[in-house]
């Protein structure tokens with residue numbers, strides 16, 4: 260005969276365990292539901308034609324999203340070119356100067372920047388770049404996106420480098436390496452996989468941002484590679500076409516949604532794989 | 542007559558307000574092995590790190606007094622040059638985790654951007670690993686990461702890395718504390734060999750080791766240099782009763 264008190268505790272422990280497992284499963288439900296729904300609606304709209312053509316005028320069937328694909332790639336690339344070097348350097352500074360006044364001030368700024376609504380960033384860039392330049396442009400969109408990438412790159416760089424033992428730096432210094440070489444050739448390579456994963460996640464994060472592009476990159480029905488001119492992007496296309504009254508445009512929006520979703524998923528998965536493969540075993 | 546290679550006079554080291562090395566005056570003769578002994582926390586590591594100017598890298602750490610390499614004041618030299626001439630092996634092995642065994646050995650050249658011919662590189666790697674008594678164990682796995690080695694092997698890799706730079710002085714902070722008796726013996730043999738070309742300062746807790754390899758021994762206690770003498774003299778006839786208590790094991 261089991262002690263009833265013990266029995267009660269065992270039952271309680273088991274049920275709590277089940278509840279935890281249940282919730283762990285539940286959080287995957289929204290993701291699976293979204294993927295399933297977008298896949299179901301979007302897959303039939305996708306064909307080779309879809310990738311190589313630009314949208315057809317209203318009323319004509321067919322058309323593709325080539326302009327948005329090219330535009331999204333370019334805008335994100337330029338955003339990364341701006342944000343990655345600045346972000347990594349800033350992250351190095353923060354991890355190297357943990358206690359300085361400037362570091363804590365800068366850390367606070369990074370946190371606030373991370374919390375800034377993207378639409379606010381967009382409108383500020385509108386006043387800073389679009390108005391003075393006199394035209395909507397891809398590069399102003401890239402700047403807005405770069406501002407959103409910065410906190411992610413900075414923080415992941417900082418956290419990665421902070422975890423490296425100080426004995427590593429000392430090993431380099433004791434061999435007569437100057438400080439900057441220790442940073443560039445010892446610290447950064449050892450933290451490379453963490454830094455890279457931060458960069459890739461930040462790209463995944465901004466790939467679908469719409470609000471900051473609304474009044475910067477603006478959109479363009481044609482393929483454009485001039486970063487000083489308006490440019491289409493996937494989220495802009497989805498936003499504009501999904502809210503239009505035309506059936507053909509809705510189809511394009513669904514197809515584009517699926518492409519965007521796959522893009523972000525792939526980025527996340529490759530990040531996981533790459534960081535696992537390139538992780539430096541300490 | 543042996544010439545002095547390192548000399549400190551009234552040398553002090555601090556961590557903030559914590560006075561850790563107190564008024565240490567010492568003359569280290571060339572091509573000798575100097576053992577530094579003393580109870581845990583007495584400032585051995587700190588003193589060692591003052592010699593190649595690693596101490597000052599810790600925030601809040603300061604020094605005071607005179608420290609010379611030959612005739613030059615170390616604290617007026619470029620710290621990079623000091624560290625190229627005075628190598629160091631740390632208490633805990635710290636090979637570069639992103640580099641292979643091969644690249645770890647020549648890390649001082651490679652990371653500093655000093656160009657070497659292929660053959661020259663191979664020579665340095667093999668020679669240094671042989672001297673560090675590691676060559677036979679790793680000669681077939683030179684391309685593997687240094688961190689895949691055992692702790693003792695890693696420590697010998699760090700020794701190889703330091704001697705690859707051919708420093709004049711080598712500072713060793715308990716280099717054998719993580720080694721088994723056989724690799725300890727081979728490292729001790731190595732120290733003996735190195736003596737011909739280098740001057741060694743060896744922190745050790747192991748009295749037999751100090752007796753076996755060192756020419757002179759410095760005994761530290763609570764940051765002070767209590768006694769500094771020929772090792773034989775120190776172990777058979779200690780002048781200070783703190784030294785005596787230590788070597789007879791009355792405190793550790």
Ligand SMILES: Nc1ncnc2c1ncn2[C@@H]1O[C@H](COP(=O)(O)OP(=O)(O)OP(=O)(O)O)[C@@H](O)[C@H]1O
Pocket residue numbers: 556559561579580581582583584585586587588599
């Ligand atoms: N990074 C540091 N910051 C502040 N104080 C330190 C630091 N490292 C050491 N100390 C202090 O300096 C004193 C001397 O330490 P040190 O490491 O030189 O001792 P040690 O003789 O090498 O001891 P052990 O035999 O245990 O290695 C200790 O009291 C310690 O508290």
Ligand SMILES: [Mg+2]
Pocket residue numbers: 585586587632714
């Ligand atoms: Mg120590």
